[in-house]
Amino acid sequence: MSWLRALRETARSGLTVERRRLDPVIAARAALGLALVVGFSLALFGPAVAASSAFGAFQAAIATFQRSWRPRPTLALASGASLAVSTFFGYLTGAHDGLFLALLLAWTFLSGLLWAAGPTAGIIASSNVAIMLVTVTLPTSVATAAGHAVMIFAGGVVQAALVVLLPVRRWGAQRDALADALAAEADYARRLRHDPVAPFDPVPLMTARSAAAVTPGQARRRPAELHGARGLAERIRPVLASLADPAVGVPEEGPERERVRELLAAAGAVLDAAAHAIRHGEPVVLPPPAVAALRTPDFSQTYARSVARFGGTLVGVALATAVVRFAHPGTYLSAALAVVCAFAMYLLMRTGYAAGQVFVAAYVVFLLGMEGAGLTQTVRDRVTLTLLGGLLAMLAYAVYPAWETPRLRGRLADWLAAVGRYAAVVTAWYADPAGTGSPDVREALLNTREARVAWQEAVDRATHEPVRHRGLSHAAAEQADHALAEFGRVAMLMEAHLPERGAPPVPAAAALAESLRRATERGAKEVRERRAPHWDDLRETLDVWSADPPDHFLLHKGAALLLEALDEVTTALTDSTRAR
Structure with a gap:
């Protein structure tokens, strides 16, 4: 992408007004808090103090709007306290250019570091620096600095108190996260009706998992509908995929396929109903046609x-x-x-x-x-x-x-290593169904999702960067993305059919699991070193199976599909290397 086009696209993106659901009640509560602080301060202390207290209330209200799972009063208090400290030191050093510049550099550096802790902390810290630059122009002394800092913190306290006294949609962020996850699975079920190998975006499930991480005290107050539904949603996804996939399910055409489409449509309707009920805190109303479709004699x-x-x-x-x-x-x-x-x-x-x-x-x-x-x-x-x-x-x-473009190979290698570990853990379960592999499977799946999201975000950013590719063209990135997504889908199908504890083991699965782990780790290293990966160990394992395949159809078929996906990764990266 040329510089001119990149600047035009980013300018258009920055000036775009997005269509989002507005929250006028929450906005009115925040404005009420600001009005109370400004009015009280003006009446008792005058405009200068009112300006300081207004900045505290203003910034604290912004903090409560951020996408964070922490309690909103905590965010308001943290914002007010941090802004009070920032402006206090700004007042003390404002008359000395050298000291103020040193403080500004230190505060800016710390605000940049806080972005690593999350966007909410980063926004609060960055805003503190900006507001410190504005308020430092007011008349100052040590006594007035402390007074202004106290009033700024008081503005945050007022906003926190209003959140407690005038609650709006308690647990609303957690409800929305879980509802979005269920709605994403409903959309996935409907897309599987027309495309049996349709991809699934794991971001909603990851967001819901983050929202479910609460303190013991919050867990005791959490509504009943926020208990357990996320875990069930994660178990539903591989079942939907295996139901639609012709490799392990019914043929692509015929009456059986029509029945599968009917079941997927019903699943989508039920998931949408559950999402609506959780989002609005209402009882679940299931569509009668969907209930009838899911009521089977099996x-x-x-x-x-x-x-x-x-x-x-x-x-x-x-x-x-x-x-x-x-x-x-x-x-x-x-x-x-x-x-x-x-x-x-x-x-x-x-x-x-x-x-x-x-x-x-x-x-x-x-x-x-x-x-x-x-x-x-x-x-x-x-x-x-x-x-x-x-x-x-x-x-x-x-x-x-x-730029993200030079880092694409590293992101791709991270995804390859993560999805390889996931496939290896799943395969190892077949070799030892009586073991303790289930928690490892879940952890490996979550790591795969995080690596895939990091890769996709990097690709999206690289698409708009005005630089040439450095070893990974857009076509190669797209082909490698498709191949690793297919690799992960095959591993997920194998997970959907994991044997129960105590089932007869498949000894050959142990060799396949170890081969998958070694091959993908070495392949990830080769990708980072700008070499085309090779899968000789895995290919040798399958060659041995060709003479005496393991007594498990899905395992044998899945291993072949995994190797095909890895070969496609090699093809994509080889073509990209030649293109250079």
């Missing part, structure tokens, strides 16, 4: 955010400045306008970065305009510094880019 965002931030800031500052210049709002009207802008930002923050930035910029203008001093300079400086910051960020990313 980091790329840099450019996009730079464009969005500058565009949104420019529009927000322009509109707010026009209102201030022509309407001349007083202190209290400016405070009210700031609250309105905050409400609009809370309401629209999930629809895109640009839309929220418009109201953030207007919010700052109205908030700092409560005193009526320095407004022109504030507006000019904010526009200039925003433009300068955006250009510097884009320039830095161009000079020292974190």
Whole structure:
């Protein structure tokens, strides 16, 4: 992709307003908290203190909107406390350029590190740095610094208290995560009706698994419908796949296939009904036709955010400045306008970065305009510094880019190694059904999902990068993706038919499991070293089986399909190497 096209695509992405379900009640609660803090502070302490407390309440409310499984009051308190500490040190060092610059560098570095802990921590930390730059322009001393910090933390406390006193959709994030997982499986069941080997996106199940990780105290308060459904959903997926796959199920055409399509459609309807009930906290209403059918007798965002931030800031500052210049709002009207802008930002923050930035910029203008001093300079400086910051960020990313394209082979190797371990663990279970392999199978499957998601995200980012491929073309990546997805699907089908504990073992499975493990680990190493992988050990194992195959059809057939998928990986990487 050329630089011009890449910039055009990222600019379009950054300025796009996404269609998302809005939460006006939650946005109104956040705006109410901000209004209470601003009104109380204005009445008792004046505009300067009101601005500080407003920043605390504003940032704490933003924290409660993040996609996190932690309790919302905890997020609000953490945001208020961290912002209070940041601004306190900012006040103390603001009069000394050298100290303030050192503090700013340290805080920025720490905020970057916190992104590794998760997007919620990263957003809170990054916002603290930005707000510290704004509030440091207010009059300061040690006493007033402590007072402002206390008021900032008080704003976070107010938002946390409102979340407790005015709850909206308790466990809503966990409900949505589990409902999305069930809805994804419903869609998967419907797609299998027309494509027996349709791929499955594991992200919803991974998200639901993260949402289910709660503390013992939360587990005691968790609604009954959030218990156990995720584990059942994970067990349903391989059953749906094996039901649709003609390799282990019914023929591709005929009355048996029509019955399979009927069962898949019914499964999709039941899963959708369960998802709806969990999302809204309502009793499950199963569609009668479905019940009858189942009753049988048997980091790329840099450019996009730079464009969005500058565009949104420019529009927000322009509109707010026009209102201030022509309407001349007083202190209290400016405070009210700031609250309105905050409400609009809370309401629209999930629809895109640009839309929220418009109201953030207007919010700052109205908030700092409560005193009526320095407004022109504030507006000019904010526009200039925003433009300068955006250009510097884009320039830095161009000079020292974190491109995903050169790392694609590493991501592919990670997925190959993970899916190879998964297939080896599944196969080893056939050799020792009385062992303790089931937990290992589940852990290996989850690791495979994480590796596959990391690969797919890297491919998506690399698609829009204005660089040539370095050893892995788009065609090779697509072919290798298809091959490893097929490899994982075959292993999943083998898992769906694991023998029960105490069943007769298949001794030949032990040799296959060890061969799979060694071959895929060595193959992953060869992929990282930009060599085409070879599967000689695995091929020798199957050659031995050709004379005396193991007494298990699925195991014999599955091993052959696994080798075919690995050969396709080799073909894709060989063609890519020759293309260089």
